[in-house]
Amino acid sequence: MDLHLIKDYLIEHVSTIQVGLYISIFTTLWVFEHCYSIEPISHKWKHTSLNALLICSALPLQLVMTLFLIALAGWVKSHHWGLIYLLPNPSSPWTKYVLMFFILDFLDYVYHRTMHRVAPLWRFHLVHHTDPKLDVSTTVREHPGETVIRSLFLFLWVFLTGASVEVLILRQTCQSFANITSHAAFRLSPRLAKVLGWLFVTPNIHHVHHHFQLPYTNSNFGDVFSIWDRLFGTLTELPAQETVFGLDTHMDESIHSNYLGIVSMPFRKGNRSSADEEIKRG
Numbered sequence: 529m530d531l532h533l534i535k536d537y538l539i540e541h542v543s544t545i546q547v548g549l550y551i552s553i554f555t556t557l558w559v560f561e562h563c564y565s566i567e568p569i570s571h572k573w574k575h576t577s578l579n580a581l582l583i584c585s586a587l588p589l590q591l592v593m594t595l596f597l598i599a600l601a602g603w604v605k606s607h608h609w610g611l612i613y614l615l616p617n618p619s620s621p622w623t624k625y626v627l628m629f630f631i632l633d634f635l636d637y638v639y640h641r642t643m644h645r646v647a648p649l650w651r652f653h654l655v656h657h658t659d660p661k662l663d664v665s666t667t668v669r670e671h672p673g674e675t676v677i678r679s680l681f682l683f684l685w686v687f688l689t690g691a692s693v694e695v696l697i698l699r700q701t702c703q704s705f706a707n708i709t710s711h712a713a714f715r716l717s718p719r720l721a722k723v724l725g726w727l728f729v730t731p732n733i734h735h736v737h738h739h740f741q742l743p744y745t746n747s748n749f750g751d752v753f754s755i756w757d758r759l760f761g762t763l764t765e766l767p768a769q770e771t772v773f774g775l776d777t778h779m780d781e782s783i784h785s786n787y788l789g790i791v792s793m794p795f796r797k798g799n800r801s802s803a804d805e806e807i808k809r810g
């Protein structure tokens with residue numbers, strides 16, 4: 529079979545393939561979570577619908593940002609702009625895909641730490657942390673403001689590195705898989721988690737990031753790879769029975785469990801001091 533034909537087909541149908549994969553993995557894990565839980569399905573639906581409403585609000589913004597991103601990636605390619613063009617062999621698959629993948633994952637780690645460190649950014653990111661129950665739907669619990677901030681950071685990373693559309697697509701696919709699985713409601717067995725966790729972010733690692741109290745909230749920032757947390761000393765462990773999801777500064781159910789309460793969260797006066805306190809303590 530002609531490899532070029534397969535490559536062309538994949539590039540042409542990339543959005544359909546990505547959405548199809550995302551929905552399949554999401555639905556499979558959602559059903560598994562339901563089968564292994566004693567929680568009534570009506571509660572799970574309610575929780576999922578609330579988080580889904582957030583991604584639906586952010587979707588138009590995400591679409592516009594993606595168009596800008598594709599245009600920017602085209603510009604850096606045509607102008608041979610960015611770090612990759614300073615390297616000896618920028619068109620080799622090892623540089624273009626493997627090295628760039630690692631660099632972009634490291635930059636995502638930087639992004640995530642920045643969102644926790646800078647007070648005005650934390651006010652948007654904390655929305656993701658205020659989910660009192662972690663399951664696959666928490667993956668899409670993101671304030672539309674963070675969708676814009678995340679895209680602006682990605683523009684900067686593409687401008688600095690010269691990342692191609694192809695590596696961005698590859699990364700987006702792997703990132704979606706990693707994000708959905710790391711938010712799933714169950715952890716891996718200790719042995720499997722230990723082996724996979726040397727390189728990858730597992731649910732066992734990411735669940736600790738969603739513990740309601742510091743210092744755990746400010747640890748385990750990795751996206752696909754766990755190596756950055758190891759390298760920079762931000763990796764922590766906490767047994768499942770001691771992990772409590774949510775955020776200690778935002779435990780008011782009337783706010784974190786309704787749509788208007790969530791979208792207004794970054795702008796609430798009372799929350800500002802809590803957010804600043806979080807930064808100060810972090």
Ligand SMILES: [Zn+2]
Nearest residue numbers: 640644653737
């Ligand atoms: Zn976070």
